[in-house]
Amino acid sequence: MREIKRIIFSDVVVGETIQLTITEFHDKYDVEEALFFEMLEYGLFEPRKIETETIYLDLDALRRIQSALRLQRDLGVNLPGAALVLDLMKELDELRRELATLQK
Amino acid sequence: MEYKDYYKIMGLSRNATASDIKTAYRKLARKYHPDVSKEANAEAKFKEVGEAYEVLKDEQKRAAYDQLGANWQAGQDFRAPPGWDYANHAGAGAGRARAESDAGFGSASDFFESLFGGGLGGRHRREQSMPGEDLHGKIQITLEDAFNGVVRQMQIPITEYDQNGRPNTTTKTLNVKIPKGVKAGQQIRLSGQGGTGIGSGKKGDLYLEIDIAKHPLxxxxxxxxxxxxxxxxxxxxxxxxxxxxxxxxxxxxxxxxxxxxxxxxxxxxxxxxxxxxxxxxxxxxxxxxxxxxxxxxxxxxxxxxxxxxxxxxxxxxxx
Structure with a gap:
């Protein structure tokens, strides 16, 4: 995985893509290269696909990465903990949405 | 400016111990953390709790705050007492306070700044050049708008930093184009509409999460x-x-x-x-x-x- 040099984010809503090198990504979002790959290994986000030097992500992956950083910084949650929090939050959101539908 | 009752914000009495303060902060930080909380105003509450902790966890700051006395009411109009000088009060070594909060969200209240100077985090003054912050928001649209697509006007708060790193907030009107077929929870990215960078740093982006209002049918x-x-x-x-x-x-x-x-x-x-x-x-x-x-x-x-x-x-x- 470490041969990945580029990240391509696709904004499915607007239909745009944003291309960043791993270094640019680090500068912009303050995510160390090693941390990024660790997050990937923990399954903190799901890539759309991985090619030799490029990883394709959607914006939800960016949101999860940024949330994980904040959870780590503010609450001292480690990576597997942040992945768990994000998965549970997603499930909770789905349940809340379903509940709102049923309560109508 | 308004007086802030840091003890009340943290649900503590004035004689709380350092460990009471730490525990209260940890509980409240979990409760109001914007990434997990569904409470209304979670982000504002989280900032407020972070600021309260910043003061109460630090013996010198807490002593200075306590010196104001216990008769102030939250929200009461406040001016720092004449001759107030935290830097001297705290001793020569402390110098000008630069709060280093565990919680990195945003800037301190006027109340905090009038007492202790500086701002929370203070990272904006430390670096010569850095990219602007990404901003996150929500936009609620009707189901009809999600179906047909819509252009919505939004007022966005823009915080810019002057040469001394002091924040200055203004609002800006943006036309946000929402394409048809969006789903609740999806994000729209508005490139370059986030916070202003420092020095040669690029502007941040603005992310809007789509929320679709309940429909009667x-x-x-x-x-x-x-x-x-x-x-x-x-x-x-x-x-x-x-x-x-x-x-x-x-x-x-x-x-x-x-x-x-x-x-x-x-x-x-x-x-x-x-x-x-x-x-x-x-x-x-x-x-x-x-x-x-x-x-x-x-x-x-x-x-x-x-x-x-x-x-x-x-x-x-x-x-």
Whole structure:
């Protein structure tokens, strides 16, 4: 995985893509290269696909990465903990949405 | 500016111990963390708690704060006492306070700054050049807007930093184009509409999360639209063609004979737009006309005689 040099984010809503090198990504979002790959290994986000030097992500992956950083910084949650929090939050959101539908 | 009761914010008494303060902060930080909290104003509360902790966890700052006395009420108009100088008060080594909060969200209140100077985090003054912050927000649209696409005007707060790193907030009006077929929870990225960078740092981006308001008739399940369709017993029994509302206007729907409550009828391609558009499902609900006239009652009685059936048959043994 470490041969990945580029990240391509696709904004499915607007239909745009944003291309960043791993270094640019680090500068912009303050995510160390090693941390990024660790997050990937923990399954903190799901890539759309991985090619030799490029990883394709959607914006939800960016949101999860940024949330994980904040959870780590503010609450001292480690990576597997942040992945768990994000998965549970997603499930909770789905349940809340379903509940709102049923309560109508 | 308003006086802030840091003890009240953290739900503590004035004689709380350092470990009470730490525990209260950790609990509240979990409760109001914007990434997990569903509380209204979670982000504002989180900042407030972070600021309160910043002061109360630090012996010198806490002592200085306590010096103001216990008679102040939260929200009361406040001016720092004449001759107030925290830097000297805290001793030469402390210098000008630069708060280094565990919680990195945003800037301190005027109240905090008037007492301790500087701001929370203070990272904006430390670096020569850095990219602007990404901003995150929510935008609520109607289901009709999600179906048709819409351009919405939004007021965005813009925080810029002057040469000394002091924040200055203004608002800016943005036209946000929301394409048709968006789903709740999806993010829209507005490139370069985030915070201003420092030095040669690029502007941050603005991310808007789509929230779709509840609709009186339709529910959305991923790309599909669901509506509950009331039908008469005879329409369900004999079959009928009825008019059904969809987001693109009325359509005719054929109800097959011998339909039941709960049956799902599909209107292909009438859901949310997309490369493969979703479908609309009409869920049948048989409703009866209340028999108000003698004639109507007689008709129901005749049906009871002609078509005796037990809808509770399967409940059998449990009855």
């Amino acid at each position: 339709f529910e959305v399940m991923d790309k599909d639209i669901i509506c509950h369709l009331p039908v008469t017993p005879w329409e369900a029994a004999l079959g009928a063609t009825v008019t059904v509302p969809t987001l693109a206007g009325k359509v005719e729907l054929k109800i097959p004979a011998s339909s039941q409550t709960g049956q799902k009828l599909r209107l292909k391609g009438r859901g949310m737009p997309g490369t493969t558009p979703g479908d609309q499902y009409a869920i049948l609900k048989i409703v009866i006309e209340q028999p108000t006239t003698e004639n109507a009652k007689a008709l129901y009685e005749k049906m009871a005689q002609e078509m005796p059936f037990n809808p509770r048959e399967k409940m059998g043994a449990y009855q």
